[in-house]
Amino acid sequence: MNLPATVRIVEVGPRDGLQNEAAPIPTAVKIRLIEDLAAAGLSEIEAGAFVSPKWVPQMADSAAVLAGLTRDPRKRYPVLVPNLQGLEAALTAGARDVAVFAAASESFSRKNTNCSIDDSIARFEPVLSRARSAGVPVRGYVSCVLGCPYEGEIAPEAVARVAKSLIDIGCHEISLGDTIGVGTPLATQRMIGAVAEAVPIPQLAAHFHDTYGQALANLLAAMQMGISVIDSSVAGLGGCPYAKGATGNVATEDVVFMLDGMGIQSGIDLTRLAEAGWRVLRHFDRAPQAGVSRALWQKAQKSQA
Numbered sequence: 001m002n003l004p005a006t007v008r009i010v011e012v013g014p015r016d017g018l019q020n021e022a023a024p025i026p027t028a029v030k031i032r033l034i035e036d037l038a039a040a041g042l043s044e045i046e047a048g049a050f051v052s053p054k055w056v057p058q059m060a061d062s063a064a065v066l067a068g069l070t071r072d073p074r075k076r077y078p079v080l081v082p083n084l085q086g087l088e089a090a091l092t093a094g095a096r097d098v099a100v101f102a103a104a105s106e107s108f109s110r111k112n113t114n115c116s117i118d119d120s121i122a123r124f125e126p127v128l129s130r131a132r133s134a135g136v137p138v139r140g141y142v143s144c145v146l147g148c149p150y151e152g153e154i155a156p157e158a159v160a161r162v163a164k165s166l167i168d169i170g171c172h173e174i175s176l177g178d179t180i181g182v183g184t185p186l187a188t189q190r191m192i193g194a195v196a197e198a199v200p201i202p203q204l205a206a207h208f209h210d211t212y213g214q215a216l217a218n219l220l221a222a223m224q225m226g227i228s229v230i231d232s233s234v235a236g237l238g239g240c241p242y243a244k245g246a247t248g249n250v251a252t253e254d255v256v257f258m259l260d261g262m263g264i265q266s267g268i269d270l271t272r273l274a275e276a277g278w279r280v281l282r283h284f285d286r287a288p289q290a291g292v293s294r295a296l297w298q299k300a301q302k303s304q305a
């Protein structure tokens with residue numbers, strides 16, 4: 001089987017994972033989570049979002065998170081920005097990596113960012129140009145690449161068009177989001193095949209939610225196509241506030257366990273990663289739900305009994 005020798009994991013738990021939690025989470029809990037994830041070996045940890053607090057209240061303290069964080073200079077702590085206002089706030093808070101987010105579905109674009117797909121790209125142009133002058137790299141997300149909560153099926157060509165637009169305005173990498181986790185392996189490969197005609201595979205990342213339990217299978221399918229950047233969320237935390245019913249991203253523990261089993265390097269210590277997840281779950285008074293995290297937790301409970 002043709003698979004990458006190493007995989008870069010982008011941990012999105014502190015942003016994508018926590019953004020959907022209803023109750024306020026203390027800034028200190030977010031900071032501890034990010035620092036625990038860095039200690040577990042994650043080298044890229046999405047730390048927050050400079051979006052409208054009216055739209056996503058949980059991310060309103062992102063500047064405080066960045067200010068309170070002890071940053072490891074070898075690691076990256078990207079944040080989401082939806083517009084120039086968000087980028088300026090992120091730069092003032094000391095962000096050195098940012099991401100913009102678009103969608104392959106018109107309806108989702110309007111629900112998530114209050115504008116059409118084309119308007120969102122136009123809104124990002126000054127963001128990219130200002131980021132370039134500040135020396136800050138910009139990642140681009142495309143949501144709903146394998147289905148939309150409002151429109152159903154999405155044509156792979158529509159995904160390719162948005163991904164290409166984001167590359168054309170200067171994004172260095174495109175993260176392909178199966179926002180509602182409805183993809184299956186062959187659909188995933190068809191979608192990636194179409195996108196790869198417009199954007200080279202080394203510039204693509206897989207960002208799959210696990211709503212229907214397909215994420216690992218889809219990741220394997222994506223890796224077979226050459227994708228070697230995977231977004232995931234510790235303990236499978238998360239969901240998008242504008243995609244009702246969507247559950248968390250694929251759990252980072254599940255991804256690391258699968259990669260370890262296949263001899264693919266990720267540089268992450270699975271035990272420390274699982275412990276980082278358990279600590280944040282204790283704050284929510286929840287037991288681990290995601291596969292590997294739950295299995296390791298049960299094993300740890302038995303060995304203490």
Ligand SMILES: CC(C)(COP(=O)([O-])OP(=O)([O-])OC[C@H]1O[C@@H](n2cnc3c(N)ncnc32)[C@H](O)[C@@H]1OP(=O)([O-])[O-])[C@@H](O)C(=O)NCCC(=O)NCCSC(=O)C[C@@](C)(O)CC(=O)[O-]
Pocket residue numbers: 016019049050051052053055056080082083085086087089101112113114141142143144177178179207239240241242
């Ligand atoms: C894009 C907007 C701002 C448009 O929202 P809008 O209401 O059209 O914005 P506006 O420009 O008309 O401004 C309205 C108000 O928002 C304020 N505002 C405007 N911008 C900002 C900002 N950056 N930071 C703070 N405040 C801001 C602005 O100052 C103003 O305040 P007011 O005068 O009413 O007091 C809004 O729709 C928004 O913030 N959306 C974000 C939604 C979001 O964060 N969704 C989750 C992240 S995407 C995701 O999870 C998917 C992903 C990436 O994980 C991949 C996948 O899984 O698919």
